[in-house]
Amino acid sequence: MIHRFVPVFPLIFMGVMFDVLIIPARVAYCQVTRSDTIIITDRTAESCVDSTFRRIIDTSAARTAGDFAALSEQRWNSFPPLPLNGGYTNAAVWASAVAMDLSDVNQYWILTLDYALLDEIEMYIQDRSGIRLYGKCGRIAGKKWPTLPDSRPAFILPKIKKTPFRLFLRIKTSDVCAVSIRIQDLWSFSKASASTKMLFGLYFGCLALIALLNGALYFWARFSSCLWYTLYVISFALFQVFSCGLWDNSNKPIWLMLTAVPFFAGASILCGSGFTIDFLSLRKNKNLPSLIPFLFITFACIGIVIMLASVAQQGRFAAIATSLVAPCFVVICPVTGLLLIKTFGRMAIFFTVAASALALGTVFNALRNFGVFPDNLLTVHGTLFGSIIEFVLLAAALVDRIASIEQEKMDAREKAQVADRLASESRFRALQAQINPHFLFNTLNMLSEYIAIMPSKAEKLVIELSKFFRYTLIASKRRIVPLSEELEIVRTYLSIEKERFGKRLEFDIRIEGDPSRIGVLGLLIQPIVENSIKYGVSPLPEGARIDILCAVSEQWVSIRIKDSGRGFGSVSLNGGGT
Secondary structure, rough: OHHHOOOOHHHHHHHHHHHHHHHOOOOOOOOOOOOOOOOOOOOOOOEEEOOOOOEEOOOOOOOOHHHHHHOOOOHHHHHEOOEEEEEOOOOEEEEEEEEOOOOOOOOOEEEOOOOOOOEEEEEEEEEEOEEEEEEOOOOOOOEEEEOOOOOOOOEEEOOOEOOOEEEEEEEOOOOEEEEEEEEEEEHHHHHHHHHHEEEEEEEEHHHHHHHHHHHHHHHHHOOOHHHHHHHHHHHHHHHHHHHHOOOOOOOOHHHHHHHHHHHHHHHHHHHHHHHHHHHHHOOOOOOOOOHHHHHHHHHHHHHHHHHHHHHHHHHHHHHHHHHHHHHHHHHHHHHHHHHHHHHOOHHHHHHHHHHHHHHHHHHHOOOOOOOOOOOHHOOOHHHHHHHHHHHHHHHHHHHHHHHHHHHHHHHHHHHHHHHHHHHHHHHHHHHHHHHHHHHHHHHHHHHHHHHOOOOOHHHHHHHHHHHHHOOOOOOOHEEEEHHHHHHHHHHHHHHHHHHHHHHHEEEEEEEEEOHOOEEOOOOOOOOHHHHHHHHHHHOOOOEEEEEEEEEOOOEEEEEEEEEEEEHHHHHHOHHHHO
């Protein structure tokens, strides 16, 4: 039943990849910049303008747009261009460029910054009338027209036709300062925004489905790894919601926006560590180096510290700790999986491949944020792509693991049933081994007396004894024999004992119905009859009578064995032989 869920995950993954690779396809890149001026023309669809924008870090945090407007063009050109991937920057970053709209169509042009975790961005415009604050946005700043609602900071450029104007951007953030700027027409911006929303919709829909299925698996199979995994997926999804700018910050408290990203990053590290420890049985496996479980317990503790620090400090420490710890954690996970492949086999292979996907995506994104890798689809959304691959593979691994556990339980039950059956057979054969020598000893003693004085009776006893032991061999091999044969062998047994006890033993076997269609265990009745002889007939000088009644109907079978002896109360059970 569990394996029916497995095909769902590859289909979801294929859908996400289709959206990532096909839907966001945009109009071909068109060069629209000069070395000193951004030239916007009718051919413009989308253009990265990093090479034209110059940037400077205001370490004093006291300079205004007017101060930078007073700088000469030559001075501005001496500053380094964007992109800025400077890691963590305490000071405000100023970026500036000259733009000129030479397009004939009367449409809006959109300036976007390709990083969602910027706290506050102010745009200033300098034209013939002077310099003024034009727009404002950011994750903790109230938006001021003409900013646009989007996961990224976005401004509508002013409609200044055929006249150069200078743009100033003042950027503040408590997270990694990663700044890259592009200009798009309104249609391209809307298309890219819709594609991004659809991408995130599929991504979070897939995560919701995985979390729901694994939550159901936990309640069905009671496999604790499913619970850890569900918490891991939920915390990681919330981390992505806040880090990708998908949470509307309108009327939201600033502390929530500053706390959310590191808090849920710490929760992801905590739950991911718990899942790894439980899924790979790190604490239970005594053959593993003690360093491995210690590392993941340490990561779990660090995750808790990051969560607490994000609430208490609301800013840089938790964010920096997240950026440093998260790549280390996601790199150590696949290394651990590789070390455990020999021990856990397929389960460790699943874990290693899944963790490697997230590790690559996270490392690409971190190196992009610190300026090592350029801005592109893979580096910007590396964590997203890596995480969806990881979650799909781990979900499949959990389903496979639960199926393996269920199969192991089934095999254990079958082995227990076989062991019980073999034990029952051993006890039955031991009982047979006790009956046969005892009965044979008494009969042979009787034969030794009859051979000389009554050879014909001795011959009859030999035939009946041979019949009895032939049946014993058959019953031990077949186990189940017809009830009619069992009753017939009881009659043979009583005939032999009748020769031994003479008038002291009387017996009667009555049969109602057809016993030939009923199967029973071989030698099921004979030991009970033997007990009647041993404890009912043998102790009495006058002997006793044994009555056997077998009634067979459509619904049930009744076998009654009754002797006229005194019962166990008058005989010592530890007494001598018969």
